[in-house]
Amino acid sequence: MIIDKIDKKILEAIRGELVSGEKLSATLGISRTAVWKRIKKLEDLGYKIKHERKGYRLEKTTNYLLCTEIESILKTRWLGKNYIFFKQINSTNIFAKKEELEDGTVVLAETQTGGKGRKGRKWLSVEGKGLYFSIVLNRNIPINELMTFSFIFPVGVKKAIEKETGLKINIKWPNDLYLNNKKLAGFLIETEFEGNYLYKLVAGIGININHDLKDLQELKETATSLKIETGKEYDRKSLFGKILSEIENLVEEFDRKKVIEEVDKSLLWKGERVKLVDEGIEGVLVGLNSSGGIRVFTDNKIKDFYSGEITLRRAE
DSSP: OOOOHHHHHHHHHHBTSOBOHHHHHHHHTSOHHHHHHHHHHHHHTTOEEEEETTEEEEEEOOSSOOHHHHTTTOOOSSTTSSEEEEEEESOHHHHHHHSOOOTTOEEEEEEESSOBOGGGOBOOOOTTTEEEEEEEEOOOEEGGGHHHHHTHHHHHHHHHHHHHHOOOOEEETTTEEEETTEEEEEEEEEEEEETTEEEEEEEEEEEEOSOOHHHHGGGTTTBOOHHHHHSOOOOHHHHHHHHHHHHHHHHHTOOHHHHHHHHHHTBTTTTSEEEETTTTEEEEEEEEOTTSOEEEEETTEEEEEOOTTOOEEEOO
């Protein structure tokens, strides 16, 4: 369901004021039946509207991140100016990859039926509780910069959350966010190449915000949310706007060295013994190298690893 110009006009008219169906019909040039259908549509999208004999009045705005709700809080210059909302979709990344979308497009869904993380792992999305969205960038990015450029997304989300909450967030290489040793946010970076440059990057982002323990189901031992850790509910709309602003700034001012330093200082398990499951290697996580790969002290020497398919775990 998409909010169009007529829906916006109805919301503006009934916000804080009782307006008759007859008046809305005359003003908008549509039938009273069409007005009623539009009202029902808005209610399906979470708006609480009071129905009286004399007309309609908006009593409470929606919790959904509709375009009508984020326009006022979005302070970016280009990121998210083309904004696509779905109440439900299989995957925002699948949609973003399939469609021809302009640079800076943001696709958000309240819930995904087929959300995926790295290695095809399922991402659990609960309606109205988290942020599940994809960012589309159509830019010529050298292939050898892809790993460090991809760090922009977890770094941007991390900065926004820390500023909003005062919490300390860690980055689990290559790009998951952890809070108190449990997963808070995941990222799936997908690209399309031509020669030595990528011309389209889709960054899928999932963040657990107002989830309760029951929402995480079987993942509650390994995943968490801001609400679970603090006992507070957070304004998803406000946080979403701040996240997009942080990411936009990092894209515009991309500095490989600074981004690597930011990841390195927040690196989960740095200085601890870790296991690279796919490689069958254990060692002490030293940090990142200048290309964004991880450095592990093993077999009495430091080895560098770059593959995004490495499964990194704390050693038992």
